[in-house]
Each structure stands twice: as structure tokens, then as C-alpha cells.
Amino acid sequence: MIRSTFLATAALALLAGPxxxxxxxxxxxxxxxxxQAPEPSTSGYIFTRMGIAETLVNADAEGHLIPGLATDWAxxxxxxxxxxxxxxxxxxxxxxAMTADTVVNALEIARGxxxxxxDLPITGxxxxxxxxxxxxxxxxxxxxxxxxEFRSQILAPxxxxxxxxxxxxxxxxxxxxxxxxxxxxxxxxAFADYWGPPPHxxxxxxxxxSRVETRALMAESGEADFVFGLDPxxxxxxxxxxxxxxLSVPISRTLLIKLNATHPxxxxxxxxxxxxLAIDRAGIARAVLRYxxxxxxxxxxxxxxxxxxALSPLGHDVGEARALLAGLGWQEGSDGILVRDGKxxxxxxxxxxxxxxxPLVAAVLEQQFRAIGVELTINSTNSxxxxxxxxxxxxxxxxxARNFSLIxxxxxxVLSDYVGNGDWGAMNWRNADFAALVRGIARGVGxxxxxAGAAAILQAELPVIPIAWYRQTLAVSDRVExxxxxxxxxxxxxxxxxxxx
Amino acid sequence: MSALASRLVQAIMVALLIGxxxxxxxxxxxxxxxxxxxxxxxxxxxxxxxxxxxVRAELGLGGPALPALLQWLGDLARLDFGTSLVTGRPVAAExxxxxxASASLxxxxxxxxxxxxxxxxxxxxxxxxxxxxxxxxxxSTGLKAVPQFLMALVLIVALAVxxxxxxxxxxxxxxxxILPGLTLALGLAxxxxxxxxxxxxxxxxMPFWRFAQWKGLSERQTLIRHGxxxxxxxLITYLGLQFVTLVEGVIIVESIxxxxxxxHALVHAIFSRDVPxxxxxxxxxxxxxxxxxxxxxxxxxxxxxxxxA
Numbered sequence: 001m002i003r004s005t006f007l008a009t010a011a012l013a014l015l016a017g018p019x020x021x022x023x024x025x026x027x028x029x030x031x032x033x034x035x036q037a038p039e040p041s042t043s044g045y046i047f048t049r050m051g052i053a054e055t056l057v058n059a060d061a062e063g064h065l066i067p068g069l070a071t072d073w074a075x076x077x078x079x080x081x082x083x084x085x086x087x088x089x090x091x092x093x094x095x096x097a098m099t100a101d102t103v104v105n106a107l108e109i110a111r112g113x114x115x116x117x118x119d120l121p122i123t124g125x126x127x128x129x130x131x132x133x134x135x136x137x138x139x140x141x142x143x144x145x146x147x148x149e150f151r152s153q154i155l156a157p158x159x160x161x162x163x164x165x166x167x168x169x170x171x172x173x174x175x176x177x178x179x180x181x182x183x184x185x186x187x188x189x190a191f192a193d194y195w196g197p198p199p200h201x202x203x204x205x206x207x208x209x210s211r212v213e214t215r216a217l218m219a220e221s222g223e224a225d226f227v228f229g230l231d232p233x234x235x236x237x238x239x240x241x242x243x244x245x246x247l248s249v250p251i252s253r254t255l256l257i258k259l260n261a262t263h264p265x266x267x268x269x270x271x272x273x274x275x276x277l278a279i280d281r282a283g284i285a286r287a288v289l290r291y292x293x294x295x296x297x298x299x300x301x302x303x304x305x306x307x308x309x310a311l312s313p314l315g316h317d318v319g320e321a322r323a324l325l326a327g328l329g330w331q332e333g334s335d336g337i338l339v340r341d342g343k344x345x346x347x348x349x350x351x352x353x354x355x356x357x358x359p360l361v362a363a364v365l366e367q368q369f370r371a372i373g374v375e376l377t378i379n380s381t382n383s384x385x386x387x388x389x390x391x392x393x394x395x396x397x398x399x400x401a402r403n404f405s406l407i408x409x410x411x412x413x414v415l416s417d418y419v420g421n422g423d424w425g426a427m428n429w430r431n432a433d434f435a436a437l438v439r440g441i442a443r444g445v446g447x448x449x450x451x452a453g454a455a456a457i458l459q460a461e462l463p464v465i466p467i468a469w470y471r472q473t474l475a476v477s478d479r480v481e482x483x484x485x486x487x488x489x490x491x492x493x494x495x496x497x498x499x500x501x
Numbered sequence: 502m503s504a505l506a507s508r509l510v511q512a513i514m515v516a517l518l519i520g521x522x523x524x525x526x527x528x529x530x531x532x533x534x535x536x537x538x539x540x541x542x543x544x545x546x547x548x549x550x551x552x553x554x555x556v557r558a559e560l561g562l563g564g565p566a567l568p569a570l571l572q573w574l575g576d577l578a579r580l581d582f583g584t585s586l587v588t589g590r591p592v593a594a595e596x597x598x599x600x601x602a603s604a605s606l607x608x609x610x611x612x613x614x615x616x617x618x619x620x621x622x623x624x625x626x627x628x629x630x631x632x633x634x635x636x637x638x639x640x641s642t643g644l645k646a647v648p649q650f651l652m653a654l655v656l657i658v659a660l661a662v663x664x665x666x667x668x669x670x671x672x673x674x675x676x677x678x679i680l681p682g683l684t685l686a687l688g689l690a691x692x693x694x695x696x697x698x699x700x701x702x703x704x705x706x707m708p709f710w711r712f713a714q715w716k717g718l719s720e721r722q723t724l725i726r727h728g729x730x731x732x733x734x735x736l737i738t739y740l741g742l743q744f745v746t747l748v749e750g751v752i753i754v755e756s757i758x759x760x761x762x763x764x765h766a767l768v769h770a771i772f773s774r775d776v777p778x779x780x781x782x783x784x785x786x787x788x789x790x791x792x793x794x795x796x797x798x799x800x801x802x803x804x805x806x807x808x809x810a
Contacts, residue, residue: 114551183588387549
């Protein structure tokens with residue numbers, strides 16, 4: 001009995017032991033995202049990134065809009081009617097043809113759900129001869145960019161239930177789903193009737209792995225071929241391996257502090273500038289994010305047109321910060337924290353741990369603000385506390401990461417965050433000049449000069465305080481070549497990858 | 502029979518208590534549920550007031566508590582667990598998918614732990630104070646003291662990254678079971694080896710043991726005829742208690758290994774305030790506890806008829 005138990009143990013160990021490490025012909029993709037449901041409005045970005053669903057409009061690496069399922073688009077003289085010419089011969093994964101009616105159906109369903117399309121001044125979407133027309137109540141130059149966003153993906157009518165909720169993902173992309181097991185996995189294979197060039201690698205699989213340590217170990221052990229969303233520590237370690245290539249590109253995401261501009265401590269631009277001067281951006285970038293430099297302005301260089309090299313950079317000067325606050329009537333109290341009219345300069349900074357670097361940066365900010373006599377209490381909680389606190393007016397400071405190009409034209413995000421009552425942008429901050437400039441750009445009047453002017457107002461007024469510009473990093477195994485990173489985080493580019501010779 | 506009936510009553514009580522307790526706890530959490538659900542559905546990049554309003558309108562949240570609880574209990578009586586607020590899928594389908602993944606992992610872990618722990622414990626118990634006994638004491642104390650997430654990382658680094666024998670994480674094939682199973686099993690084995698050792702040492706010191714050897718049985722024959730059944734009673738009783746450790750461990754191990762199980766589902770459901778999912782998973786775990794204990798009662802009665810008498 002005892003011996004047989006030991007034999008069984010040994011047999012199990014042997015069974016486990018010599019099996020070869022990963023030698024299949026499937027490209028294994030690992031990222032942090034979980035598949036909630038076959039629903040484009042929630043998990044749609046996974047389907048577009050995996051090359052399963054497509055949008056009418058695409059964006060290239062520089063953010064220029066390029067044809068997708070629409071080959072061409074044009075706007076009427078008055079800017080109120082857009083016509084999108086549809087690509088011929090496109091088939092959905094269930095074999096049905098993409099027609100103007102199916103496109104209108106998909107866009108109307110997307111427009112009825114929360115998302116960027118819902119807020120647009122669209123009065124109607126109508127099918128035409130090989131085209132669709134979108135009519136607006138006011139001009140919107142960035143409309144094609146909105147149709148490049150993942151929630152505008154075009155799925156076959158059979159993808160939606162009677163109430164419009166997604167029931168299956170039947171897209172038009174180079175890959176079609178063969179098996180999907182929410183929340184963590186999805187298998188897909190090359191779609192034989194794809195309208196474009198067929199992918200080189202036939203079978204792909206997606207796994208959602210929420211822990212970054214695990215993702216890095218999967219890259220290191222060769223278990224996964226394409227590992228998305230690495231943290232700085234893993235990047236340093238993976239960079240030393242020969243079997244893995246680490247790719248990194250700047251993306252249009254900024255780490256910033258959102259603040260309540262009507263809070264009595266923060267209402268004056270001088271107070272906001274003092275907080276900004278207290279931040280050692282280079283130190284945070286090097287120590288926490290392992291980037292060479294911090295942000296010098298809100299828009300990263302990847303946000304073409306809005307980033308202005310001529311803008312004088314945000315600096316770090318504790319002495320000047322203290323002087324600015326002294327000028328506003330703040331005096332140092334017995335414990336080193338500033339006091340004015342009997343009130344301590346104490347604020348709560350809300351952040352969320354979904355992005356693991358945020359609580360770390362918050363802890364550094366607590367130290368750096370203390371050096372100018374400002375006390376921070378960190379509240380690391382659910383991400384929704386930030387927009388909820390924005391709406392009910394209780395938010396003081398928030399540390400967050402904001403991507404300006406989820407819609408490939410940043411105007412959409414700038415408009416909603418800094419002119420509208422944007423949940424993730426400025427809070428209680430209004431600037432008529434800025435609003436006029438941005439509304440003009442949205443209508444299509446105004447170019448780089450107006451964009452630079454708007455960016456300069458944000459730099460002077462600091463409705464939010466920029467800290468760092470993000471980079472996206474991923475690891476690719478030496479089994480594959482041709483991997484790229486999309487700075488707009490729209491696609492994994494699987495269809496362009498091939499097995500290494 | 503009466504034992505089963507009492508377990509059934511226990512199961513119903515557990516269901517009612519868990520349902521009411523999870524409901525009360527989820528209701529008393531700070532923060533607006535519509536916002537939390539919207540964050541769970543749309544993610545931090547896309548959660549905004551419009552999304553929260555849409556969730557609120559769709560789910561009719563914020564109604565009075567008592568009718569909602571009674572509704573849940575009424576649905577439960579008809580075996581209807583409701584639908585997940587985040588994914589919109591039936592809770593029963595989600596749990597069935599995830600419970601299968603967790604249960605198979607837990608089973609592998611228990612089997613591995615039974616292969617590792619008790620044999621070593623029995624050998625050590627036959628020679629109390631011997632080198633194996635002392636070595637095992639150190640090893641099991643050490644293993645028990647290592648937190649499971651650390652154990653998981655050590656095993657991944659050693660067996661997956663360095664030796665490349667096993668996949669580092671993920672799920673799907675039999676090989677994916679071994680590392681998470683082993684992580685859980687080592688912690689369980691550390692304890693059941695001690696239980697087996699103490700039981701064996703106690704039994705080996707009893708008069709019947711000496712009598713068996715006196716009448717001419719070898720140590721091996723004595724063990725097989727008289728020892729194993731006696732050792733297995735405390736071991737199996739303790740297995741019921743280890744179920745708690747296992748559930749705790751599964752939550753951590755699933756998160757590290759990217760395993761689509763019930764622990765993973767429970768954690769996510771709590772974060773995004775998915776009350777039906779939390780109630781459903783907590784209920785299944787609670788009832789699992791009752792079922793495991795009932796099964797252990799039956800097994801112990803079978804092994805040791807004195808208990809039933």
C-alpha cells in the first residue's frame with residue numbers, strides 16, 4: 001500500500017515532468033482584460049484587438065484615419081451630412097454579406113447603449129446604395145474618428161438579441177471565434193472569406209490573466225507568445241532574456257491629478273500651480289514608472305497637433321511652491337502643515353488599484369506634497385468613485401490615467417473632459433476662450449494653431465496637473481516575428497504576425 | 502437516514518443565512534451600486550455618469566431592501582439564481598462554468614495532498630522521534646508557514662520558468678492543473694501529514710498493535726490489516742476542516758494562475774457589486790461545505806462502525 005502510493009506519486013511526477021514546453025501552432029495572446037460577455041459595448045475592445053470585429057474607419061500608427069469597412073467618406077457643404085461608402089464583398093463570419101442595412105443596424109444598436117456615439121448630435125443614420133449617411137444637428141469634423149472606436153464595431157444582425165444586447169460576436173475580421181469561455185478565454189481561427197489579405201498565423205487564442213506578475217512569468221516561460229500590459233519591473237527582467245523581445249512605444253495616455261477647481265483651497269490658479277511645482281516628475285517617472293522623463297505638459301508627444309514643443313515645461317521648485325502658497329495667505333502650522341483661517345491644508349486624493357502604478361505614485365505624491373506643507377490622505381478605491389465624486393461634488397483630488405485617443409481624434413476626449421462636465425477631466429473649471437477654441441476645432445474650423453492655443457490655456461490654468469506620459473509595453477516570444485504595438489490601443493496586429501523561420 | 506435529514510435542514514438554514522447575510526453586507530457597503538456595476542461592466546476608461554445612469558435605469562436599483570431579499574429567496578426556492586448584473590448571463594450558468602473549474606482543481610489538490618502527506622506521516626508515525634519524523638516536522642511546519650501566493654510564485658519560477666517542465670499559468674489541458682494543484686496540495690499535505698503521523702504514533706503504541714505483531718504479523722501486515730483504517734478516521738474527519746483552507750487557497754491560487762474558477766468570480770463580483778453573483782457563489786460554497794461534511798460523516802460511519810452505534 002505504502003509502496004504503491006509512492007509509486008503513484010512518482011508516476012505522477014514523471015507524467016508531469018518530461019512533457020515538452022509549449023510546442024503547438026497556436027499564437028497565444030495574454031492580456032489583463034477579461035471577457036465579460038459577447039457584448040460590443042463592454043468587451044468590444046477585446047474583439048477589435050484580436051482582429052475579430054472591425055470598424056468602418058481605422059487609424060494608422062500616427063493616428064491618421066484610414067479606410068476600414070468604409071472605403072471612403074465625405075461630408076456635405078454644411079457639415080451636417082456624412083456619407084460613408086461601404087467596402088464591397090465583405091462577409092460576416094456567418095457567411096452573410098455586409099450591407100448598408102446591417103451597418104445601420106449595428107450603429108443604431110451601438111448608439112442606444114452608453115458610449116461616445118450616444119452623446120453625438122446625430123439625428124439619423126440611413127442606408128443608401130452601397131453607403132450609409134449620417135445626419136447631424138451640428139457640424140462634427142471628428143465623426144469618422146468616433147466610428148473607429150471599438151463600440152462602433154460592425155457585427156452581423158444575428159449577433160444581437162431582440163433587445164439589442166450582444167449574444168454572439170459575428171464580425172468581419174481576419175479571425176473568427178471558434179470557442180469563447182468568458183471571462184478568461186477565447187479561441188479564433190483565420191476566416192477564409194476575409195476581404196483583406198489572409199493572416200499568416202491561422203490559429204490564435206486569448207487568455208485574460210489579471211495579475212501582471214503571472215503575465216510576465218508566462219512570457220518568461222514561453223507559455224504565451226504575445227503578452228500585453230507589462231509593469232516596469234517585469235520589463236527590466238524580460239529585457240535580459242534572449243527568448244523574448246520587449247516592445248515599448250509611447251501612447252497617448254497621461255498620468256494626471258484631477259482636482260476640484262471650486263474647492264476653497266484649489267480655486268486660485270496659483271494654488272494649483274504650487275501643487276504642480278511640488279511634484280518631482282522626473283523622480284516619479286524614473287523611480288516608479290522607470291521612464292526616462294516625466295510629463296512637461298498634458299498632451300503626450302503621441303497626441304499629434306495637441307502636443308506643443310514650444311510650451312514652457314512644467315517644473316519642480318519647492319521654494320516657489322511655498323512662496324505661491326504664502327502669497328495666498330497660508331502659514332506653516334506647528335506640525336509643518338499649512339494653515340489658513342484655522343483650516344489645515346489637508347486634502348483627500350482618490351485613486352484606484354486597477355492600474356497598479358497609481359497607488360504607488362499616490363504614496364510618492366503624499367511625501368512630495370508634505371514637503372510644501374500640504375497633507376494628503378490617500379483613498380485607493382473603486383475607479384467609479386472618481387466620476388461619482390465628480391458628479392456629487394465631493395471629490396477633492398484624484399490620481400488617474402487618461403487616454404486621449406480611445407477615439408483616435410483626441411478632440412472627442414478633450415471636448416467631453418474639458419468643455420463638457422467630463423467625469424474624468426476638469427472639475428468645476430470653465431474657460432470661455434478654451435471652450436470656443438475647442439468647439440471650433442470640433443466643428444472643423446481651426447488647425448494646429450488653435451490646438452496649441454487650447455493646450456497653452458490648460459498649461460496656464462492647470463485644471464488638471466499632468467505628471468507622466470505612459471508607454472505601452474509588451475513581450476513577444478522569439479517564435480513569432482512582425483509584432484508591433486498600436487499606440488492607439490486598437491489592435492494587437494495579429495494578422496500581420498508570422499512564425500519565425 | 503436521520504443524519505441525512507438533519508444535514509438537509511442544515512443546508513436550508515445555511516442557504517437562508519448566507520442569502521440574508523450576503524444581501525445585508527452588499528447593501529451596507531459604501532458607494533453607489535450603479536456606479537460600481539458600471540465600472541465592472543465598462544472598465545475605468547469608460548465608466549461615466551451616462552453609463553451609471555444607464556445601469557440604474559436598466560436594473561431599477563435602489564428599491565427597498567426587504568422586497569428585493571424576499572424576491573431573491575422566492576426565486577431561489579424555484580432554483581432561479583437570477584442574472585449577473587455585470588455580464589447579463591444567468592448566475593447559474595456562470596457558476597456552473599466556474600464551479601466546475603474550481604472543483605476539478607480542488608479535487609486534484611486533495612488527491613495530490615493525500616498522495617504526499619499521509620504516506621510520509623504514517624512512515625514517520627511508525628518510528629516516532631526518528632530522522633524522518635523530525636525531518637517531516639520541520640518540513641511541514643515550513644510548508645504550512647509559506648503563504649500560498651509565495652508558494653505559487655516559487656513553484657512557477659522553479660518548475661515553469663527555470664526547468665520549463667510545466668506551463669506557468671493558464672488553463673485548458675491536464676498539465677495546467679499541476680502547478681496550481683501542487684500549490685494547494687503542499688499546504689494541505691503539510692497538515693495531513695502531521696495528522697497521519699500523530700494518529701499512527703498513537704495507534705502503534707496501543708496494545709492491539711503489539712498483540713498483532715506478537716501473533717506473528719509483520720509490521721507491513723499489521724499496518725495494512727489494522728493500521729490504515731484507524732489512521733484514516735481522523736484523516737478523513739480533518740479533510741472536512743481542510744475544505745475551508747481549500748476555499749481560501751483557491752481564491753488566491755486562481756488569481757495567480759489565471760484560473761477561471763469560483764474564487765476568481767467571487768472576488769470580481771464583490772468588486773463590481775454584482776449582488777446576485779455574490780449571493781450565488783457564497784451559497785454554492787456554503788452548501789458545498791454542508792455536502793462535504795455530510796459525505797465525510799457517511800465515510801467515517803462506514804470506516805468506524807462505532808460512531809454509528
